[in-house]
Amino acid sequence: MSKQLLQKVYHPVKRNGTMLAASAGFGIGLLFVLFAVQFYFDIQNTLRKAGGKKGLYDVEIVYKKVEVANSLNLFSKNFSAAGFTQNDIETIRDFKGVHAIVPFRLNTFNFSTDLNEKLNIYADLFFESVPDNFLDTIPDGWFWNIGDTVVPVMMSRDFLDLYNFNVTILYDLPQVSPEILREIPLHLTLLGYGDTLPLEARIVGFSQRVPSIIIPDNFMRWANRNYGRGPHKNISKIAVQLIDASDPAWLHFLEENKLETRNETPKNGILKQMATLVLSLGSVMGIVFTALSILIFVLSLRLSIVQSKKELSLLIIIGYAPPILTKNLFRFLLRYALGSAIIACILFILLHLTLVWWMNKLGMSAASSVHYLSIVAGIFLLALALIVNYFSIRKSVFNCYYSGSDNIN
Amino acid sequence: MLWVLPYSIISIINLKISFQNIIPLPLLERDLSHSEVWNKSINIEPGDKIQVSAPSGTGKSTFSHILYGLRKDFKGALLFDADNSRSFSWKRWTALRKNKISIVFQDLRLFTNLNVLENLEIKAALTGNYSTDEIIEMASALHIADKLIQKVASLSIGERQRVALIRALLQPFHYLILDEPFSHLDRDNREAAVGLIKESCKKNNAGLIACQLHTDKCFDYDYNLKL
Structure with a gap:
């Protein structure tokens, strides 16, 4: 009851379309990084297992x-x-x-x-x-x-x-x-x-x-x-x-x-260069997307908190602890971030399986399993986005606590 | 050795409040020699019912806000059980506001984007001490049961004042601070509100600090203080 009521108090946050834009950006960034890392290791793996494939x-x-x-x-x-x-x-x-x-x-x-x-x-x-x-x-x-x-x-x-x-x-x-x-x-x-x-x-x-x-x-x-x-x-x-x-x-x-x-021109050299290029470009683009989306998350949440500052301050005044409000707002963010991460993972797996199918069709041996470093990269970015936002929300909520007082020494 | 006890144990022991030569900074230049509060030592014992009366602009709201921890721009010391409030963390203030001190603000401070029931439930949800049925019963007692699903923004000042009163009673407390709580209530509603407050104070074995423009005899005050 109280969670729903609290989110009703932050009504402006819910209506904030920038959260959807940030989620999309985060999902795309995550997808880029996951795919770039996986593609790199797919190529490396293919080169390693190249025995018997004359081409x-x-x-x-x-x-x-x-x-x-x-x-x-x-x-x-x-x-x-x-x-x-x-x-x-x-x-x-x-x-x-x-x-x-x-x-x-x-x-x-x-x-x-x-x-x-x-x-x-x-x-x-x-x-x-x-x-x-x-x-x-x-x-x-x-x-x-x-x-x-x-x-x-x-x-x-x-x-x-x-x-x-x-x-x-x-x-x-x-x-x-x-x-x-x-x-x-x-x-x-x-x-x-x-x-x-x-x-x-x-x-x-x-x-x-x-x-x-x-x-x-x-x-x-x-x-x-x-x-x-x-x-x-x-x-x-x-x-x-x-x-x-x-x-x-x-x-x-x-x-x-x-x-x-x-x-x-060595063709495997080209493959390696291509893999490295995709890894570099994909990673850079992914990291840029992710960084921007984290920034948009942070800014849109801060904006929403500023819009709901009066309500948040009042909640604190009537006895709500700032960490409870932080958790509640964070839970709200979590839905967007996890939603976009799940969609990114599904798209990533589909893209990866398509790549594997294509490589196998070309006679290159590619494993369908996901490389653990892709998973590590994905978890790292998700954790980074959540941690940065958690502390940003916490800071904004505590600002409401202090500004809720009529006068501070 | 009270300071080593956790808040949950502290909360069953009623609070003592001490005002020690407190002067709000905006009143520093004023002649406060006639005040029975500012720059004086006052000890408020558990269960005390006090009336603080003063004309407008002499610091009634400042007094209640200092007590509730919203203002810290004062000289002197405010002690809760001998602990100086200046050393309190947000945790301590939150615990006090949740379980020991409740307040009805003069400016009411309601969530205007929520309806009446939501305004009350959001407070009750903090401690879980009151069910929706009990909330409706209290609203009925103050003649606003038919307004429960109405947005607060659409209520009259008198209706809002009754909502703020009920909200203040939906938590455990050792002291109830009332800042001009009946200023917009007619006689019937005032009597109903006084009855509800008395019942709630009795149930919580709590004291009451009422800041008024003029002295009244709504409650059996232990003493009156002039600001």
């Missing part, structure tokens, strides 16, 4: 840095100067964050090529291969089975660009579009042990990542086995799958061991 690894093509020392056949700390040895590869494989490592396979078989017999254009080429999961693109037609007479070939996009933007100008030749190049058949003849095998090579795509001429790995292995002259001594470059190519420790490892990589 989530960064792939780097690693070379040995060519220096005067290499030319003079001197030795660096861990690596032989002339290409990668098995030890070199094991050292890289042991680096934390490296998921897989493969050497580029070079052709050991001899072959001859001609672009067009009638035009009498010949080209001396080499081929390399890596497993498909190290490639940046798998174009249509990128397959070969024993018995197939057409061998798909992928070229570095750089080669085509070099031709189109340098060679054509220097030698007054026509430019070639990728579509035209795809239509030109390349006669390929495998040579070995007195046997020859005529085949047709076709360019099916272009790679941004691999600076070479690539053929399917299974064809390379087959051809090397049947027409090759034994393995090559040196491995000149390797492909490395790792969790984050922008990891400073990895960059330091490369520097320390005089290794170079082909520059490709």
